[in-house]
Amino acid sequence: MLDIKLIRENAKHVRERLATRHGGDEVKIDEILSLDEQRRSLLHEVEQLKASRNRVSKEIGTLMGQKRLEEAEAKKTETREIGDKIVELDKAVVETEKALHELMVRLPNLPHASVALGHTAEDNPLIRLFGEPAHFSSTPATHIEICERLKLVDFARGVKLSGSGFLLYTHWGARLERALIQFLLDLHIHEHGYTEVAPPYIVGRHCMEGVGQFPKFADQAYAVQEGQDGSTLGALYLVPTAEAPVANIHREEILKENQLPISYVAYSPCFRAEAGAAGLGTRGMIRIHQFDKVELIKIVKPEDGYAELEKLVGHAERVLQLLGLHYRVISLCSGDMGFTSAKTYDIEVWAPGQGQFLEVSSCSNCEDFQARRMSLRYKTEGGENKLPHILNGSGTALARLFVALIETHQQPDGSVLIPEPLRHYLRTDRIQA
């Protein structure tokens, strides 16, 4: 959520910045301004009435104490009318605030000044390229072929169990997936100083709203129903990312300045309905309904937000470097950025069998956009309450990392060579049929 004061005082700037986003020209700034104006004027009126009611009520109390009953009764009659008016105005205030809130939560974040203007992925500037694509003397196999040959994933039975978009990892595939999770967590804990948390995989609606998944992207989440009566439907959701629970850990709290920065790392499965992506477009593991991910979350002072974002990207990149993978980092242009983000770097890893780069990490600074939604603040040494910046980054998403790994390290004999840092987790240096 944006600061209403910023909109009030600098509507032109907000409108212009939002217009650079995808769909940003539909933004209802005028409506917001008029509701805000209406709200403040109603508030002023009703608060004056309440002040006078409080005053008279106190007088009634005094009169009652002095047994001056008829005088008290007269004042009661007088105040009763004020009370009716207050009820009416209170109702108007609530309605106005609700309407205002509805519009406010649908407003995307302002892009940071350093974000390139653009419309689509074509306009995303390349920041850097690491390594080189693996060289093959003949056409490299796709991950689907490798998985079938080495029995890493049983695609058909995954579909049998849960429908298309769900994977059954088998044998070495299951072990490789688990080894990767362990490797990622250990890397971020021991080398990058993150604190591990293991969050719930189901969260309440308020958490989804807090990170900005809701209300706009509600159709992308799986709603959980408890029992058969459906009474809990709409209240609980499978997490689309660990960001949903983890970023909300300190919601509605006032942290002390010396608690910052906070750095959390969490593993979770991620559940995405991918509504609208009929048939998911691709066979294989590229776009699925459930995948594993290790997520990095930072809560930092605003002045540190962008330095921390650079560090965060570096931490995610380290994963790919250690696994010997070729990748590129791009900065999303204004039109391609997510709803909550002020600035986003995507990391895309090269998958030789696909012949394309796959997005395995998205690192964003949401500035105070989420903090305001979840009412997370910190108290400065000077005693002032401020909103922290909240950052999130994949460190990294697993299924696609799995793909890049086996496609990159496949050998002419059909086996897959395991990169050194993974070997002791997997207790082998090679997966073969």
Place this chain on the structure above:
RNA sequence: GGAGAGAUGGCUGAGUGGUUUAAGGCGCACGCCUGGAAAGCGUGAUUACCGAAAGGUAACGGGGGUUCGAAUCCCCCUCUCUCCUCCA
């Protein structure tokens, strides 16, 4: 799932319709005192919104109701604790 007991400020804990603008204690900050500390004394400390300011309004788990006036009375919900039941 069943029965009972609870939910008040950073913590503890009073308060059962009107100087409660929430007592007292602990802890915290600042000051006095001190060679320095402790003790003692004094002062200050919640959050949100409106307002240029003075100031005002709201919040005692959440929501609704009664009343001129609700922490206090009534209804609904949530959560916590204890004991059963079930269960990995």
